[in-house]
Amino acid sequence: MIYADQAATTRMSEAAINTMVSVMKENYGNPSSLYSFGQRAKEILEKAREDIAEVIGASPEEILFTSGGSESDNQAILSAAELGRRNGKTHIISSAFEHHAVLHTLEKLKKSGFDITLLDVHENGIVSPEEVRNAIREDTCLVTIMYANNEIGTIQPISEIGMICRERNVLFHTDAVQAVGHIPLNVRTDQVDMLSASAHKFHGPKGVGFLYARKGIRLSSLIEGGAQEKGKRAGTENVPGIAAMAAALKEAADHLEERAAKVSALRDRLIRGLGQIPHCALNGDAVRRLPGNVNFCFEGIEGESLLLLLDDKGIEASSGSACTSGSLDPSHVLLAIGRVHDVAHGSLRLSIGEELTEEEADYMIQFVQEVVAYLRGFSPVWRDLCAGKTRFIL
Amino acid sequence: MALYSEKVMDHFRNPRNVGVIEDANGIGEVGNAKCGDIMKMYLKIENDIVQDVKFETFGCGSAIASSSMATELIKGQPLSEVRKLTNKAVAEALDGLPAYKMHCSVLAEEAIQSALEDYERRKQSGE
């Protein structure tokens, strides 16, 4: 089996698993208890906070533990909106290809009177800092732009956007769920005010994440109850999960450069190989992209059938086709970079990790080529294209 | 839990009656690239019986399996039977489809009915 869906989730690292098990077995105390057993759990929690803060260039008190990327996104955006509303500022800037955790939260705010500007992400899948600058108004309370896109892997000019927001005194949040642990980032030099991350994308456990919020930013809580997390996130902390997240992140950070170099080389090998298939196109900028992301559209075929046949060959991948999403529309990300429906349905995302070998990459290239050719062999769309009845788009 | 039944996967992996009939006397194409599934059915009808049927499909697993099953259900059948084919019958013959995939079986029914209409039209215009 070749697991090529690392953007969906990753395998937990040995370090993360060992940490998690040991905390579950030996330190199951409640960090809020005052006896020493509880206080040991509290120490583990605070050590995790320090370790995570160090990796992203933050201070420990700026890290809030959450249940993952979605919760972090919700809390960051709703907090900024709350602060904005108090000052009569109800305009938010974001981009058209954000994760639904961001887009749906913005839609909810829109219903309660916020004005939302979704910036174009252009054909290469990259937001223009100049367009961010031009979109900022007197009443803008938040700019939220993802660090790297989860489908097409494009890396956004975060430090440039951060500089503009700082200049204009507007809060800047970034959904860095796909970036943290994979590419170098630093909340100080990037001038980010809030940042979302999720452990299961960097070999940590599922259902754990964190939100960085710069000192002085008043967060609103989504969950009311006890005084955990300085009252900003009630509920007994997921100590084993949080400790495992910190272990996973430390390990990812320690090996970041060497892994990114290795994975990028494999990515480029895949891009070269798949690029040989007639009438295909790489989605998103070829250079400014995550080390592990490969995303293509193949004209004349549909993505789900491609995935099922690849699964038969032991290759696990994903697609932005409608029939994989359960709706009639293909991925909003592919539509946002200007792919028309006809070709957006025929997309394939391979998201790879450091465990992949060159042989496996070549095996994937070979089978994707074969499966695309096989499906085109009985596709009426492909027949019309080849007969000249319709025009090739790619 | 598998997304699809064994039957669906069998028809998806080994679709029956794939291809084109050069001298088809009824051809129907339905669906559009916008929704993600397109089916084309070719019928060869003689003496009010479907002597041969072939299909081409651009679409998901259940679209391909539905086309394949639909062709099996009508092959060799008299037109009176073919007209009664429903998407429910196709889905049932496949041991069911996930609810959000039922539209794919609807397309199979429509593609066949559309090919039948084409056949009637050609007959009326008399060739």
Ligand SMILES: Cc1ncc(COP(=O)(O)O)c(C=O)c1O
């Ligand atoms: C960019 C991005 N944001 C947010 C999320 C949601 O993260 P989680 O699954 O931890 O809630 C994901 C994961 O799919 C993601 O890729």
Ligand SMILES: [Zn+2]
């Ligand atoms: Zn379908």
